[in-house]
Amino acid sequence: xxxxxxxxxxxxxxxxxxxxxxxxxxxxxxxxxxxxxxxxxxxxxxxxxxxxxxxxxxxxxxxxxxxxxxxxxxxxxxxxxxxxxxxxxxxxxxxxxxxxxxxxxxxxxxxxxxxxxxxxxxxxxxxxxxxxxxxxxxxxxxxxxxxxxx
Numbered sequence: 001x002x003x004x005x006x007x008x009x010x011x012x013x014x015x016x017x018x019x020x021x022x023x024x025x026x027x028x029x030x031x032x033x034x035x036x037x038x039x040x041x042x043x044x045x046x047x048x049x050x051x052x053x054x055x056x057x058x059x060x061x062x063x064x065x066x067x068x069x070x071x072x073x074x075x076x077x078x079x080x081x082x083x084x085x086x087x088x089x090x091x092x093x094x095x096x097x098x099x100x101x102x103x104x105x106x107x108x109x110x111x112x113x114x115x116x117x118x119x120x121x122x123x124x125x126x127x128x129x130x131x132x133x134x135x136x137x138x139x140x141x142x143x144x145x146x147x148x149x150x
Contacts, residue, residue, distance in 0.1 A: 006030055006078040007102060007134040009040055013055060014080045014141055017042030024141040027055035027079040029063035029072065032097060038063035038075065055079060056087040060094050071095040080138040082131060085110030088117035091127060098128040102138030 006028050013026025022043040029039045039062035044053035056079050063072055073095040080102040083091060088110040091099060099111070110117045111129055118126045 001035060004134070006037070006076075007080070007100060009037065010055075010078045010080050010102070011134060011137055011141070013040050013042040014138065017044075017055065018141060018145050020047060022046050024145050025055045025079065025081045027059040027077060029059045029096075030076045030078065032074050032076055038066050038072075052086065054084065054087050056083055057090050060090055060096070064094065073097060076100065077127075078133070080134065081105055081142065082109035082111050082113065084108050085115050085117055092117065092123050092125045095125050096127045098130065100130045100133045102132070102134040103142060104131055104135070 009028045010026040014024040017026060018024035022045065026042045028037055031038055039059040041055050041058035041062060043055050044058055045051055056077060063075060064070055071094055075096055076098040077091060077096045078100045082101050082103065082105040083099065104112060106113045112131055117123055118129065
């Protein structure tokens, strides 16, 4: 499967999150050796009353539990929005190999914006990062979601 296919799965998770009243962000963790999808998730912060239940963290937790390991070095993460600082730190701790994200987040991002976690001297693992994959659709989902709240 291609990066676009995995991002399409993440977008499906984002749309499902929006239908649940969550901010529409979706994530997919893929084993790079086998191409197997280990976990898919959308935001669950509202449903779980958990400020840490961002799609990336939910997916990383599920993939790590499935593998029975705290680190995922041969895995890639596809997420519809630039990870926030909390998620970027979790990605680093999980030793994710590559991060592919959709929409850029100048306000809350932690990778290309804000603290730029992976560029920090205190960051022990720096994944390869590719932004703008499926950016238009991911950004449109977010704009429509927040527009409907006004």
